[in-house]
Amino acid sequence: MKYVIAQSAEEALKALKDAEGRGTIIAGGTDVMVELHEGERTAEVLVDITKAADLRGIRIDGKEIVIGSAATLSEIASDPIVRQYYPSLCKGTGSVGSLQIRNTGTLVGNIVTAQPAADGAMSVAPLNPVIVVRTFDGEKRLKISDMYVGFGKTALDTSKELVTEIRIPVPEKDEKASFVRLELRKSLSLPMLNAAAMVKYSENKVVWARITMGPVGVGPTRAAAAEEWLKGKELTEENMAEAGRLALKDANPRSNPLRGSREYREHSLPIIIRRVLEDIKAQF
Amino acid sequence: MEKLNVTVNGKFMSVDVDPELCLADFLRDRLFLTGTKIGCGKGECGACTVIMDGKAVTSCIIPVMRAEGSVIETIEGVSDGDKLHPIQEEFINKGAIQCGFCTPGMIMSSKALLDRNNDPTADEVKEALGGNICRCTGYVKIEEAVMSAAERMRNGETSK
Numbered sequence: 001m002k003y004v005i006a007q008s009a010e011e012a013l014k015a016l017k018d019a020e021g022r023g024t025i026i027a028g029g030t031d032v033m034v035e036l037h038e039g040e041r042t043a044e045v046l047v048d049i050t051k052a053a054d055l056r057g058i059r060i061d062g063k064e065i066v067i068g069s070a071a072t073l074s075e076i077a078s079d080p081i082v083r084q085y086y087p088s089l090c091k092g093t094g095s096v097g098s099l100q101i102r103n104t105g106t107l108v109g110n111i112v113t114a115q116p117a118a119d120g121a122m123s124v125a126p127l128n129p130v131i132v133v134r135t136f137d138g139e140k141r142l143k144i145s146d147m148y149v150g151f152g153k154t155a156l157d158t159s160k161e162l163v164t165e166i167r168i169p170v171p172e173k174d175e176k177a178s179f180v181r182l183e184l185r186k187s188l189s190l191p192m193l194n195a196a197a198m199v200k201y202s203e204n205k206v207v208w209a210r211i212t213m214g215p216v217g218v219g220p221t222r223a224a225a226a227e228e229w230l231k232g233k234e235l236t237e238e239n240m241a242e243a244g245r246l247a248l249k250d251a252n253p254r255s256n257p258l259r260g261s262r263e264y265r266e267h268s269l270p271i272i273i274r275r276v277l278e279d280i281k282a283q284f
Numbered sequence: 285m286e287k288l289n290v291t292v293n294g295k296f297m298s299v300d301v302d303p304e305l306c307l308a309d310f311l312r313d314r315l316f317l318t319g320t321k322i323g324c325g326k327g328e329c330g331a332c333t334v335i336m337d338g339k340a341v342t343s344c345i346i347p348v349m350r351a352e353g354s355v356i357e358t359i360e361g362v363s364d365g366d367k368l369h370p371i372q373e374e375f376i377n378k379g380a381i382q383c384g385f386c387t388p389g390m391i392m393s394s395k396a397l398l399d400r401n402n403d404p405t406a407d408e409v410k411e412a413l414g415g416n417i418c419r420c421t422g423y424v425k426i427e428e429a430v431m432s433a434a435e436r437m438r439n440g441e442t443s444k
Contacts, residue, residue, distance in 0.1 A: 003286060003303035003349040026347070033306065033345040034326045046303070048350060074339070098415020100393070101327055103339040104346065187414030188328050 002045045006052050009134055009164050016160060017136055019045040024158045027070055028105035030097065031113045055164060058082060063170050069163045073102035073110070073120055085171055088179040088196060092123020095179075098187045108163045111147055114154040116215035117190050123179040125220035126198040126210040130167045135160060148219030174207075175200045178279040182272055184259065192260040193253075193268055196220070197276045199235075201284055206230045211243075211273065216251035216265070223247040223273065240277040244270030290351045292317070293361030301348050308332040308343035310351075311358055319359035319388045323417075330416030333389035334358050340396035342415070359388035362395060362443060369443035370436040371395055371429070380429040382420030390416050394430045402437040404430070 004023075006012035016023050023045030026032045035041035049055050055070040058079045065081060076082055077094035096102055096110060096119050110120035111131070124144070131142045133156065142155070149155045156163065171177070177198040181191035194214055200207035209230045212220035226246040233239050253265035260268070285300040292315060301310060311317045311334070320343060323331035327342040334343045335357040336350075362369045371394050374380070381387050390413065397404055397412035404412070409430050418426065 001304045003347060005349065005352060029347055029350070030327055030345055033347060037306075037325065046347065048347070050350065051352075097327070098330065098342075099412055100330060100333055100340050100342040100415045103341050186410075188417075 001043070004045060004047045006047055006049050008052050008054050009049075009162060012047050012049050012052060012055075012162055013134060013136065015045065015047045016162070019047070019159070021159050023047055025049060025162055027109045028072065028101075030101050030105040031109065049162070060170070061167075064167045065170060067107060067166045067168070069106060069108040069165055071106060073097075073105050073107060074099070076107055076120075077102065086127060086168070086177055088177040089123050089127065089168075092179040092194075092196065093120045095119040095123075095181055095183075095186075095191075101188075108166065111144070111166075112154045112156055112158065112163065114148050114150070114152050114219060115190070116151060116217065116219055116221075117194055118214075119179070119181060119191065119194055122194045122212060122214055122220050123196050124166065124168065125212040126196050127168045127171075127177060128198070128210065131163055132165045132167060134162045134164050139164075144220065145222075150218055171198075172200070174202050174284075176280045176283040178276045178283075180272055180276045180279065182268055190215075190259060192256075193265055193272050195247075195269075195272045195276045197273075197280060199230075199277070199280050201235065201280070204234045206233055206235065209243075211247065211276070213247060213251060213269065213273065215256075216253045216269065221250060223250050225249040226273065235277060235281040240274045240281070241270070243277060244273035247273040286349060288349060288352055290353070291355045293356070293358060303347065303349050305348040306344050307334070307336075307341075307346040307348050307351055307356075310348045311343060311356075317358050317360050321385055321388055323385070328417075329386070329389075330393065330413075331386050331389045333392040333416060335392055335396050335399075338396065338399065340393045340412070340415075357392070357395070359391060362391060364443040367443050369395070369433075370441045371398065371433040372443075374429040374433040374436070375426070378425045378429040378432060380421060380425040386416060386418045386420075390418065390426055394433065398430070398434055398437055402434050404434060406431075 004015040024043040055068045073093040110118045179196040181194040197211040199209045211223040226243040255261045321331040323329035327345040332344040
């Protein structure tokens with residue numbers, strides 16, 4: 001096996017091209033290393049992007065927050081810009097794995113591994129992020145919903161494509177977000193359920209709401225029926241509870257021996273959705 | 285084989301390594317620093333925790349080449365010869381050790397915390413140690429040991 005330490009996005013793409021399909025990008029490696037070790041993945045060339053200066057860091061660019069694909073979950077969770085605009089993203093990225101995992105793992109990795117209950121991915125999903133991907137021929141900009149093709153299956157070909165950054169619009173004053181997880185234990189445990197939302201709320205009326213939830217489908221799943229129903233309504237206890245019930249229309253949870261049966265998850269999901277909305281309301 | 289330049293416990297070295305190794309295997313099998321333990325091999329138990337560039341990481345899932353240019357501290361580098369670090373002494377004083385397998389990882393996670401914050405809250409200690417699993421003592425005595433070591437470090441004590 002060959003290990004390439006790319007100093008830039010350009011170098012990383014060149015290394016992928018030279019590997020002719022037998023290479024893969026590795027950022028934190030907290031999943032890739034385990035998969036390689038257990039034989040679930042093979043790669044002849046690992047292209048490490050953690051030292052690529054143009055892929056690191058978090059910055060404001062005009063009206064967007066830009067998070068580099070090599071920025072670690074710990075860096076995001078404690079970043080002053082992220083904390084100012086999206087405390088829910090700090091909470092979500094700060095909930096992944098353990099401190100040791102967050103010190104190496106990345107938010108982009110948390111999306112690319114495509115697990116349906118990934119806390120980092122869930123917390124960023126309703127913020128309308130744009131995922132910037134470089135390929136050999138150019139660049140494409142994807143929505144979060146474009147990133148998932150199945151359980152644990154990313155739409156990205158990591159032997160040919162490289163996420164360079166995530167761009168998140170800076171929220172307007174009347175837009176707030178939230179992230180909630182239902183957990184067995186805080187560290188080193190996927191949640192039983194998690195959910196996130198962003199709401200534009202003006203003159204006590206919901207202008208729009210984006211609600212995502214997991215693990216109830218492929219990737220962070222939109223609660224479309226609840227979002228539609230909430231439009232034009234006030235965030236009252238009754239309305240938030242009804243939105244929670246409506247979220248079930250778009251949810252298809254599976255039974256998990258460790259993290260709850262389908263029935264338990266269906267019973268709890270409306271409560272988690274209600275809590276996400278309550279948390280948003282409390283911010284206005 | 286690839287060339288790795290790394291500083292381990294204050295000693296710079298330039299060595300040829302197999303890039304398929306994880307950092308924990310390199311530390312244990314090449315440098316014979318066997319204080320770093322491998323429990324789960326998946327980054328889920330924290331026994332292999334070392335400090336890399338000031339941050340606690342699980343060395344069993346860190347590719348060895350990731351350590352290029354970095355500064356690594358392992359449990360062997362915490363004491364000054366026979367003079368133990370306050371964290372080590374307080375783990376003993378508070379009875380925070382039983383079988384000892386998790387202890388090096390616990391101490392490295394604690395040290396990563398206390399090196400940048402020697403006045404942590406209970407929540408901060410829990411966050412720092414949340415990735416370290418102990419099957420013997422429970423966690424109360426471990427938390428007490430960290431708090432008590434923090435107090436000694438605030439008074440200027442180190443091992444060196």
